[in-house]
Amino acid sequence: MDVDPLALRMARSRINAAISHSHPHPNFQALTFVKNFRHIRSLLTQVDHISSGVDGILMDLGMSSMQVNNPARGFSVLANGPLDMRMDPQASLKAEDILNSWPDSEVGRILRDYGEERNWRLLQNKIAQARLQGGLHSTGELVDVIRSTTPGTKGGRQGWIKTATRVFQALRIAVNDELKTLEDSPHACFDCLAPEGRLAVISFHSLEDRIVKQVFLKIIGEEGRDSVRKIKGGEDEKELWIRQTIQGSNGTILTKRPITPSEKEEGFNRRCRSAKLRVIQKL
Structure with a gap:
């Protein structure tokens, strides 16, 4: 599932191969x-997989290199x-619309809340100018x-790029x-799990990551309690990544702390270095 039709076309060819x-x-x-x-339930109903539920769902929120490099x-x-x-190329709203027609205060709010940019006021004023x-x-x-707001003495090229x-x-x-999609989608996916x-x-x-963490806590029930998993001899090595869990009335968060890439993984793909994986299991 993807809202980008080009990404799906590439995925289909790789899947078929x-x-x-x-x-x-x-x-x-x-x-x-x-x-x-967020529309997964209606799609699963179409293919008649919803009756018994789904064993596993992976949501990858990252952009692909194909998108960034174009x-x-x-x-x-x-x-x-x-x-x-x-x-979604069929959507009407573009970044150009926001920058040129939205109220200055709303542009500033976006920079502050969505970009976590400390210099948002100066940027808001520069965009207004x-x-x-x-x-x-x-x-x-x-x-x-952006470069006009980032003096060369503050981080140089890396400063303005950040x-x-x-x-x-x-x-x-x-x-x-x-x-909004990220707040809704995990609930929709969890409801479809077996x-x-x-x-x-x-x-x-x-x-x-903060939103995923908070949504997972809501899904399992607010009475969630921590549990340290004891590793038993002969246990499936594929499950050894489960260390500390949070148990609730509806499910269990299997990753109290998110799983992050190893140095070896980062060596293969530097763009994965900021990735964080969280997993939840339905009761």
Whole structure:
């Protein structure tokens, strides 16, 4: 499931290639849908899998390199392109609309709350000034505004890149309504799980991770209590990652602390270094 049809087209070809080499069961099916995870129940009803529930669901909240590396999508701080940032190309709202037509105070709130940018007031004022001079219409123009607020003595190139990354993150979240979706989707997925089914969520920045943590606590019930798992001899090595859990009336959080990439994993893929994995299991 993905709202980006291009991502799904790439996924289908890779899935088909994997299936052709793995010789799955004759009844095996791999289905793809241009939908958000918040709509998972209606989709499962269509394919008649909802009656017994789902054994496992993985939500990967990260952007793909394909999306970041395409200047036309407007996600990259290093390549000039349109101020788009839509995951769903059929959606109407673009980053350009927010920067040029939303109230100044709302732009500032987005930078503060979604980008966790400490310099949000100055950036808000700079964006307002840019409107008076014709507005912002490309990622390059936005980056120029950001660089003007980040003196070379404060972090140099890395300083403005970090600021730009936070600003672009804030705009992307607003354009795609990502936080509301993130609050709703785990509930929808958990409801579709079979008994002992698991939901795993990979997030890539602290704002997402905090929401996942809070939503998981709500799902299992507020009376959740900590439990330290004792590792028994001969236990399945694949489950040794479960150390401390939080038990509730509806389920168990299997990762009191999120799982993060190892140095070896980061060596293979540096973009995974901020990833955090949390897992919840239904009773």
